[in-house]
Amino acid sequence: MMPTFINGKIFMGTGTTNFVSAMKIEHGKVTWIGDSNEISDPDAINLNGKTVLPGLIDVHTHPKYIADALHGVACTPPNVNSIEDMKTALRHSPALGKGADTWIEGWGFDETKLAEHRTPTVDDLDEISTTQPIFVYRSDCHSSIGNSKALELAGITPTTPDPVGGFIGHFPDGRPNGYMKEVAATQLLIKAKSAQSYQGDVDNMVNSSEHYLKNGIVAIGEMMGRIRPYDSLKLYQDSVKAGFKPKSSIYYVYDEVAGNTKLKPTKDNQLRIAGIKVFMDGSISGETAYNSQPYPSGKNGVCLTDATKLKQTVAYAKAHDLQVAIHAMGDAAIQLILDVTDRMEPWLADRPSIRIEHASILSDEMLNQINTATMQYALVTQPIFLFAEDESYRNYLSPQQFKEAYRVKSMMDSKAEFALSSDAPCTPWAEPDSPFVNIYAAVTRTAVNGDVVNAEEAISVPEAVLAYTSWPAKIGGFQQNGKLTPGYAGDFVILDRDIFSVPHDEIKDVRVEETWMAGEKVY
Known part of the structure; x- marks a missing residue:
């Protein structure tokens, strides 16, 4: 043709x-x-x-999570606003009643947006079923909740130790309360779930293909590549054979590949290994982003990667010709990245060697450090978080930090490469990876509640479109696109x-x- x-x-x-x-x-x-x-x-x-755009690129997303979410239940505003609403929604899941091997799944709750102002528990989910496992992602996709059957399949008991970088919630009497805080804990449930049906995961991926195409997304960055319980590359290879169409770059979680000398970049236009992913901290809405100023609770969040480990991660990426993508939302986390890496020599010629993902809070001093650095950075951010989570940011950040949130114009004007992305489904909105909601937020700086956030950081519509087309193509290695x-x-x-x-x-x-x-x- x-x-x-x-x-x-x-x-x-x-x-x-x-x-x-x-x-x-x-x-x-x-x-x-x-x-x-x-x-x-x-x-x-x-x-x-008609208006025609180059195929859109979501260079930071979680396709495996989205594939799960599409057959799961949206537990997000504007439809779910309480734990009772969540229970009702989960009771309408097509998976309910399908047998003990079928997981009931949901996604998107944010306890600050629920009428009860608390995290749902194992007891809440057990009201829906105790014979089928239930798994629900929190909006940030870092944390989750499970019912008693899910905890049983994951082998979680009152004496199960916290995984490194994660926390297993407990009731006062010591019983697990179902809350799995941060990625390391959530992975305990995910591995139990994925181990049950590899073919089901392939089918879900294939079924998600139309979702991307409906949104105009022709290329994606998979930011949670895994080796266990199976290799994400195999999942994508089998999904592509079965009809999954978006071009894909995989970034493997560093903790799973550290010491693996076989992980090398691949250049295939349809499917490639592009880099590694490391977590510096958690999320602002979960009060786990690593901040220089404390939250109202008095805590400063969590630092998941210290300077020594970050240097090890960068050394691994350099030795294997891989890009390193670093999740950092809090200002202390971002500052740590810059202080460790700004004088390092870039090792990739075709794209930035280091991507700072989210870069949620940036001071003028940080931007100056980026502009004068030896290292070539990319800043990949998501103003849809401001659109959907404005109240959390206002409640949890100091006035100065809030003024420094999602500075898209300043990022675009910096020496760093810049792109917009969704981080879907990790935000409490029913259309978490709509490029047009993200573009709207970047252009208008207006949240869903009508709050205008730092209007001086707005960018134009053509600039926002470039941030979904040619700019992420350069950052994510999609050289033929954009x-x-x-x-x-x-x-x-x-x-x-x-x-x-x-x-x-x-x-x-x-x-x-x-x-x-x-x-x-x-x-």
Whole structure:
């Protein structure tokens, strides 16, 4: 198939004002762009003035979690606002009653948004079932809750020790209360769940493919690659064979691959090993982001990686030609990264050697440190968190920290490479990976409750679109994507309205009409 397209408003992805009206795609790649008047092909596809963007790239997301969530129950606003609402929603799960081997799953609760203002417990979930395991992610995807059956399958008893970097919740009498705080603890439940049905995980991944294409997302960064209970690369390989379409870069959690001398980058356009992932801290809404100033509770969050371990991580990445992506939300966590790495020499030539994921709180001093560093950084952030979690940020951060939250314009203007992403499904919103909600938040700085947050950090619509196309392509190693110019992949989306001219309030309501990959319509 060698289609030609005319009469469009085609955003090239090469700058904020660069548009053409026609393009040709041959053998999966763009071969020509120009003006519709130059085309005489009677079979050309008429775009009828529609807006076309390069295929969108979500360079920091959790596809395995999303695949689980899509067949799970959304426990998020605006539909779930209390523990009782959550119970009702979980009772309507299609998995209920399917037998003891079928997990009932949910995602997205945030105890600060629940009417009861507490975390649900094993007793709450046991009201739904004690014979089927139940697993529900917290909104940050760091923490979770399980019912008694899930705890049993994971081997969690009153005497189970906390895993390194994680915490198992207990009632005053010592009984596990079902709350698994931080990634290391949550993984105990996830491994029990995944061990039960590898083929089920493959099926869920394949079923999630249309979800990405519906959102116009043609490439993704998997930020939670695992070796156990099976290798994430095998999961993706088997999923691609069965029909999973988005191009994917995998970042393995460093704690699982440390000492593994076989982990090397791969260059396949469809599926590649790109880097390693390390956690400096937790989340702001969970009061576990590592901050210089204490939360109202008096605590400063958790530091999951100290300077020594961070140096080991970077040395491993450098030795194996891998990018290192570092989760850091708190200002103390980000400062630690900069102090350890800013004078190191970059080791990758084709993309930034170090990605700072979230970079939620950045001071002027930190930005100056980034701009004068020897190291080449990328800043990959998610203003959708401000959109969905404004109250938590206002409650948990000092006024100065709040002014330094999600400084997208300052990030964009810095020496670092910059991109927007979703971190889906790790935010309490029913559409956690909608690119258009994220773009809306970056452009308007307006939360769902109407609060305008640091308006001076707003960016323009074309800049936000570049932050979902050509900029993340460079950061995530998707070298053939991000632009609609000759030589690049024929991956693009057609929108239902012109994102560049609609009132800003409508940006979050933009939808994708069609998604094309390699010149073929896939949605």
